[in-house]
Amino acid sequence: MSRIRTALVVGATLLGTVGLPAVSAGGAAAAGTTLHVHRTTGCTNSGTGTESAPYCTIAPALAAVQPGQTVEIGEGTYPEDLTFTRSGTAGAPITVRGVTGPGGSGPMIGDQKTPVNGFVVRGADHLRFENLYLTAAPKSTLLVDGARDVSFDQVTIAEGATLHVTNGSADVRFARGRIGSYQDPAVTVDGGSTGTVVTTNQVYKPGSGPGTVPGIVVKDAPNTVVVANTVNAPCSRSIVLDGGSAGAVVENNVVNSANGPRACGARSADAIGITVGPDATAGSKVDYNVVDPRSGGPAYSWAGSPYTSQEAFTAATGQGEHDIVAPSLVDRGPDAPADPKVDSADENAPGMLPTDSEGRAPVDDPTVPNTGTGSGTRDRGATERSFVGSAFTPAGPTRLLDTRAPIGVPSAAAVPAWGTVDLPVAGLAGVPAEGVTAVTMNVTVTEPQADGHLTVHPHGDQRPNASNLNWTAGRTAPNLVTVPVKDGRVSFYNASGGTVHLIADLAGYHTAEGRISYHPDGPERLLDTRVQPGGSAPVPAWGTLTLDLVNYPYLAGMTLNVTAVEPGAEGHLTVYPQGDTVPNASNLNFLPGETVANQVVVPVSKGKVSFHNASGAPLHLVVDRFGYQAY
Known part of the structure; x- marks a missing residue:
């Protein structure tokens, strides 16, 4: 396919054509590294886009920007149809970046009342688009047409708009975006485009009424990477490789073709998780995906043959060895199954990003075994589980120690001045015999003969210069203590010149792995x-x-x-x-x-x-x- 090559930007708004300033490579636009756009008091389209006198609309800035410069767009709504044809260079790309304002919102290209009809990158190279929100008219697109080395990061496409990469485009990346309520396939890559990367996006279409369409479609576009996306395409195909789309990688995605949690009934035959056509199988890899089976349709279609289980798919094709066919949404609770998405992705898959679609870094969930590659802590899909803390199990309250009784000690006796009690905790009162890293106890001193303090520390370690509770002579004093466990025991040191009785009640324990x-x-x-x-x-x-x-x-x-x-x-x-x-x-x-x-x-x-x-x-x-x- 031929690639379209032009040298200027054309920009028009829904309100009329914008006059574009004539700017040469050595003109005023080259004076600064950043061109500012902000619909605010003092803005002007006849200036040079300074921070104090920004452009009012986007098109004049795009007409003026030079390689290596950045167009920063302030928060607000810009009802402009935009066509980008100006290129950067490999060493000095052009960046178009939305700036989040004090209210927490960035720029919107159109809104529900005035949706734009087009956002087009045509024949341009070395462009970066970041933090933009596109509200388009139904069935309009963010179109990448014959462009090369173009990336989109945290770009939302709403209200029926879609992404289309076509006409021999090369090395296009759409990352950490959101596409919702699409009327055509949310993402289409076709027309001989090569090296497209679709990664870490949330693709969601509510409902399953007439006109339901696929989520991601790749046709006649070799070496496409579809990685770490969450795709919901009710009663339709979630991810499709078709035509001459050999050499593709489909990994770490979470796909759901069900009607929410429900089966698709008569439409279940079309509700396929991952489809790879006969001419797209050569050199393609499908693995580490979660495919939701609740649609009632096949989890896979490979070269025209359907498969309902991962085992059958792998046995017949050699693909999907680490795929999981299971519900993509798992309610949490004491009897819930493990979430298959968590800590199970192929960290080494091409196109993987350092953060998820919300900008969060991977988190190791200690309640789930690490079964992925690399660190083992990457989640499948576009989002990392953020509802993660240390592994802790509440238990009790159960008395572990009472030097008056005796409980936890051989005989009833007060702890002597400057004395130590070693208490076994592993394997007692529900605490695991192995794997426990710390215990939480309510510790009480009673009948102390002199002022002092108590230090609770791991057994066998050098006693730290620290106190867990302090007392005055004759006063009973409690405190909650969390202490590491070593050799299955913890130690209590009476830092006082008199005897004291000790009581310890278990409140819970910590482990390297657990459900809580x-x-x-x-x-x-x-x-x-x-x-x-x-x-x-x-x-x-x-x-x-x-x-x-x-x-x-x-x-x-x-x-x-x-x-x-x-x-x-x-x-x-x-x-x-x-x-x-x-x-x-x-x-x-x-x-x-x-x-x-x-x-x-x-x-x-x-x-x-x-x-x-x-x-x-x-x-x-x-x-x-x-x-x-x-x-």
């Missing part, structure tokens, strides 16, 4: 019994108050700061999962009239936790959330 992750969140007040709503009455003596937390999704546990206010008698507070028997454990201890606070990690049962006032008089409670544990 911790998420810092807050602080937010959840309860104050002194005021409405949710309060105005104290917790009675020996009474229990239950707090409903059902608004938090996939909840396994909660990290709270709990304060006992103005207790009428000496006692302690126990926080535990609703419905359980009140355990032999304490989260904070108090004296009459003494306001005491402590942090608490507690498992959640049926979205609720309970607070038991183990004292002979009422007390008020204040509860603040600082984080939660979720499946």
